[in-house]
Amino acid sequence: EIVLTQSPATLSLSPGDRATLSCRASQRVNSDSLAWYQQKFGQTPTLLIRSATTRAAAIPDRFSGSGYGTDFTLTISRLEPEDFAVYYCHQYGNLPWTFGPGTRVEIK
Amino acid sequence: VQLQESGPGLVKPSQTLSLTCTVSGDSVNSGAYYWTWIRQPPGKGLEWLGYVFLTGSTSYSPSLKRRIVMSLDISANQFSLTLSSVTAADTAVYYCARAANGGSFDFWGQGALVTVSS
Numbered sequence: 001e002i003v004l005t006q007s008p009a010t011l012s013l014s015p016g017d018r019a020t021l022s023c024r025a026s027q028r029v030n031s032d033s034l035a036w037y038q039q040k041f042g043q044t045p046t047l048l049i050r051s052a053t054t055r056a057a058a059i060p061d062r063f064s065g066s067g068y069g070t071d072f073t074l075t076i077s078r079l080e081p082e083d084f085a086v087y088y089c090h091q092y093g094n095l096p097w098t099f100g101p102g103t104r105v106e107i108k
Numbered sequence: 109v110q111l112q113e114s115g116p117g118l119v120k121p122s123q124t125l126s127l128t129c130t131v132s133g134d135s136v137n138s139g140a141y142y143w144t145w146i147r148q149p150p151g152k153g154l155e156w157l158g159y160v161f162l163t164g165s166t167s168y169s170p171s172l173k174r175r176i177v178m179s180l181d182i183s184a185n186q187f188s189l190t191l192s193s194v195t196a197a198d199t200a201v202y203y204c205a206r207a208a209n210g211g212s213f214d215f216w217g218q219g220a221l222v223t224v225s226s
Contacts, residue, residue, distance in 0.1 A: 001170065035212040037154075044203065044219055045154065050212035057214075088154055092211025096169050099154040 002026055002091050004100035012108040019076040021103045023089035028069050030093030036065055036074045039102075040085045048087075049074060079105070109133040111204050113220035119198075120226050125191040129204030129217055136180050136187055137162060142207035143187040145178065147200040148219075155200075159207060160187055194224045 003026040013019055023034065032052040037045040047056040049065035052072055062077040076083055084107050089100040115127035129143070136143055142159035149155075158168035160178040168176050175192045191198060201221050205213040 031210070033210055033212075037213070039154075044216045045213070046216075047212055047214050050209055050214075056212075090154075090156075090212070092207070095167050096158075097156045097211060099156060102153050 001096055002029065002094050002098050004089055004091060004098055006087075006089060006100040006103045008103060009101070010104045010106060012106050013079055014108045015079050015081055017079050017108075019074075019079055019083070019105055021074040021076075021087055021105075023067075023072045023074070023100050025070040025072075025091060027094075029072075029091045032068045032072075033091060033093030034065075034067070034072045035090045035092065036063075037088045037090065038083075038085050039088065040082075045088065076105075109206065109215045111206065111215055111217035113202060113204050113217045115220060115222070117221060117223060119194055119222060119224050121195055121224055122193055125189075125194050125198060125222055125224070127189045127202055127204075127220060127222070128186050129188070130184070130186050131206075132185070134206070134215075136185055137182050139163075140208065142211065143178075143180065144205045144207045144213065145189045146203045146205055146213070146216075148203070149197075149200040157189070157191075157202075196224050198222070199224045 005024045007022045034052045036049040039045040086102045110132045139162045144159040145157040201219040204217040206215040
C-alpha cells in the first residue's frame with residue numbers, strides 16, 4: 001500500500017500569499033495518477049487537480065499541480081479568502097487507492 | 109451528475125451498515141467509471157473504502173476486506189455498500205463518488221453520517 005505524507009500539516013498564510021503544499025508517496029505512483037481535493041468546513045471535497053497537473057473543470061488557474069514519481073506539489077498562486085480549507089492528495093495509480101492526511105491552510 | 113447517499117443514520121454495534129447511492133445524470137451501466145465509497149470519521153481525514161465496476165468487479169481496502177461488500181443495481185441506477193460487524197470506529201460520514209479518468213473523484217454525494225451506537 002502506498003502511504004502518502006502531506007506537509008506541512010498546517011499552513012498559516014494571509015490572503016494574497018502563495019501557498020505551496022507537498023505530497024510525498026512511499027513508492028512511485030504509477031502514471032503519476034495523483035489528485036488534489038479541497039474540503040471546506042462541513043462540505044464535500046472538491047476535485048482540483050488530476051493526473052498530477054491537470055486542473056479539473058471550472059477550477060481557477062491560481063491552482064496548479066506539479067511533480068512526478070513520488071513527489072507532488074499543489075500551488076495556490078495568490079490565496080483568496082475562499083481558499084482557506086483542508087487539502088488532500090490522493091493516489092489512484094496503485095491499489096489500494098489511498099489519501100494523504102491533509103494540509104490545513106488557515107488564515108494567519 | 110448527482111449522487112445521493114441513503115440509509116440508516118444509526119446502527120448498533122456488531123450489526124451491519126447498509127448504504128445506497130442513487131445516481132442521476134449518468135448511468136452506472138457506463139464502463140467509464142468506478143463507483144466508489146469513501147468515509148470520513150468526525151474531525152479526521154478521508155479513507156477510501158473501495159469501488160465497484162460495471163462488470164461487477166470490486167476492489168476493497170485491505171483493512172476492511174473481510175467485512176465489506178459493494179454491488180451495482182443497474183435497473184435502479186444505484187450502487188450499494190454493506191459493512192458488517194460494525195464498531196464505534198466505523199462511525200463516519202460516508203460518501204459515494206464517481207471515479208473517472210482512471211480514478212480521480214469528480215462527483216461526490218453530499219455524505220451520510222452513520223453513527224454506531226447502542
